[in-house]
Amino acid sequence: MNQKVIKISNERKRQLAYCKVCEYRDFDDTKGITCALTKDVADFEEECPSMRVDFEELEWQQIDLHNKIITYIRKNYDLFLLNKENYILPNQPFYSKYYSKENTQKIKIKETSYQSEWTSGAFFILISLIIAIFSVDNNGYKLLFGFLAFIAFCFLITRAIMDYYTPRRIHFNTDKLGFVLDGKRVFWHDVVDFRIMFRGGKKGYHSLIIGTINEGVQAFEIKDIKITTDQLLEIFSFNRIDYLTRYDRNLPDII
Numbered sequence: 001m002n003q004k005v006i007k008i009s010n011e012r013k014r015q016l017a018y019c020k021v022c023e024y025r026d027f028d029d030t031k032g033i034t035c036a037l038t039k040d041v042a043d044f045e046e047e048c049p050s051m052r053v054d055f056e057e058l059e060w061q062q063i064d065l066h067n068k069i070i071t072y073i074r075k076n077y078d079l080f081l082l083n084k085e086n087y088i089l090p091n092q093p094f095y096s097k098y099y100s101k102e103n104t105q106k107i108k109i110k111e112t113s114y115q116s117e118w119t120s121g122a123f124f125i126l127i128s129l130i131i132a133i134f135s136v137d138n139n140g141y142k143l144l145f146g147f148l149a150f151i152a153f154c155f156l157i158t159r160a161i162m163d164y165y166t167p168r169r170i171h172f173n174t175d176k177l178g179f180v181l182d183g184k185r186v187f188w189h190d191v192v193d194f195r196i197m198f199r200g201g202k203k204g205y206h207s208l209i210i211g212t213i214n215e216g217v218q219a220f221e222i223k224d225i226k227i228t229t230d231q232l233l234e235i236f237s238f239n240r241i242d243y244l245t246r247y248d249r250n251l252p253d254i255i
Helices: 010-019 055-076 117-135 139-165 229-239
Strands: 025-028 032-035 108-110 170-174 178-181 184-187 191-199 205-212 216-222
Touching: 010 032, 010 184, 055 191, 055 205, 055 216, 117 139, 184 216, 191 229, 205 229
Parallel strands: none
Antiparallel strands: 025 032, 108 170, 170 178, 178 184, 191 205, 205 216
């Protein structure tokens, strides 16, 4: 039996991240999670003025999401390649770049480069045709491959110019409510726990694993932007909500 997937708006997700750990949360069969004070779904715009944190529920969320993050990493990453330097915990010290919470809430980082699949394909075809020209003895084939190589070269130059002038999209940006990464909107008060892993050597990339109240464990591979481990750690350290870090525990971890 197929279950109907209900798409929840970002606005509703932002509200639910408060409601799910509030002592006044209630449930209605038709409306879902509601407020015991208003008997209705949330309608506040930024922070709920009536919220009262249910620390017992929050403690359960912290432990559950911690365990789910560890399980996810064990299943999806090669643990033999992890070490303490490249496996970053939330409480790890960092070198500051932004110096204030406000500065971490106006970041916009674009892709380091843009290159379409057509450009890459044209380059490899051109190389293959050039090799073919020097590999055959028949002049007819040489002429044919030369003609095709000329077409591939013209196409490659055209695509390279188009790629150069194609605006690079904003890959990662932040504001006072949260961040957008790979088009996915995440709110600061939804992030209960996280891990950062640096992978792939000197020119490697980051894996960001977060545990959220609304959607559980989410993973992002940050490959196309220039951002350091310290920058990521500083951004999250400044913006995590106080009540989410009030009872941080030293639970068993991978390293």
